[in-house]
Amino acid sequence: xxxxxxxxxxxxxxxxxxxxxxxxxxxxxxxxxxxxxxxxxxxxxxxxxxxxxxxxxxxxxxxxxxxxxxxxxxxxxxxxxxxxxxxxxxxxxxxxxxxxxxxxxxxxxxxxxxx
Amino acid sequence: xxxxxxxxxxxxxxxxxxxxxxxxxxxxxxxxxxxxxxxxxxxxxxxxxxxxxxxxxxxxxxxxxxxxxxxxxxxxxxxxxxxxxxxxxxxxxxxxxxxxxxxxxxxxxxxxx
Numbered sequence: 077x078x079x080x081x082x083x084x085x086x087x088x089x090x091x092x093x094x095x096x097x098x099x100x101x102x103x104x105x106x107x108x109x110x111x112x113x114x115x116x117x118x119x120x121x122x123x124x125x126x127x128x129x130x131x132x133x134x135x136x137x138x139x140x141x142x143x144x145x146x147x148x149x150x151x152x153x154x155x156x157x158x159x160x161x162x163x164x165x166x167x168x169x170x171x172x173x174x175x176x177x178x179x180x181x182x183x184x185x186x187x188x189x190x191x
Numbered sequence: 192x193x194x195x196x197x198x199x200x201x202x203x204x205x206x207x208x209x210x211x212x213x214x215x216x217x218x219x220x221x222x223x224x225x226x227x228x229x230x231x232x233x234x235x236x237x238x239x240x241x242x243x244x245x246x247x248x249x250x251x252x253x254x255x256x257x258x259x260x261x262x263x264x265x266x267x268x269x270x271x272x273x274x275x276x277x278x279x280x281x282x283x284x285x286x287x288x289x290x291x292x293x294x295x296x297x298x299x300x301x302x303x304x
Contacts (some may be wrong), residue, residue: 110291117298119298120281122292183231
């Protein structure tokens with residue numbers, strides 16, 4: 077079946093450092109790709125998404141580009157803040173939108189940003 | 192405000208007992224999902240439902256049961272057959288036909304004593 081592999085953490089950075097979290101996927105069709113963020117003790121929130129090849133998703137200074145040739149969707153931010161400390165999940169959609177539609181998640185990457 | 196409400200937030204259970212986690216949404220979403228989260232394992236799909244009175248097993252359905260009698264509600268029962276029930280449980284919903292965004296509740300943490 078489809079799967080998502082993301083870099084294992086934890087990742088520790090200083091404030092204003094550059095962030096990259098790698099994500100690669102395997103899929104039989106043409107999935108949509110997502111990054112979700114989870115702050116301590118909370119559920120997940122959608123951070124950004126891309127629905128087709130070469131699309132770039134962006135939000136709150138984070139960006140990710142859907143690269144079909146390398147089956148990747150790496151998350152980047154040019155200057156992280158302490159408030160970005162959270163767990164980040166890469167995910168892909170499976171199914172065609174009908175009764176079998178679901179999301180498959182990577183294992184998550186814990187990011188800690190120090191002042 | 193629309194959203195997903197999970198209850199209880201924290202729950203303790205003795206071994207051998209069944210427990211039901213509540214999930215209610217007022218977003219008018221058609222599809223609902225239950226995920227289990229364990230440290231280092233990410234999110235794993237337990238059950239999902241695309242319409243009322245219909246649901247499908249996910250990757251780790253053994254020891255769990257669900258019902259979908261109303262569009263707004265998708266309760267999860269953790270039965271005594273579940274070998275390692277201590278975990279963080281997340282409920283989510285999705286509007287049919289959109290490009291896949293799931294909206295999540297704040298989760299329920301179950302601890303088996």
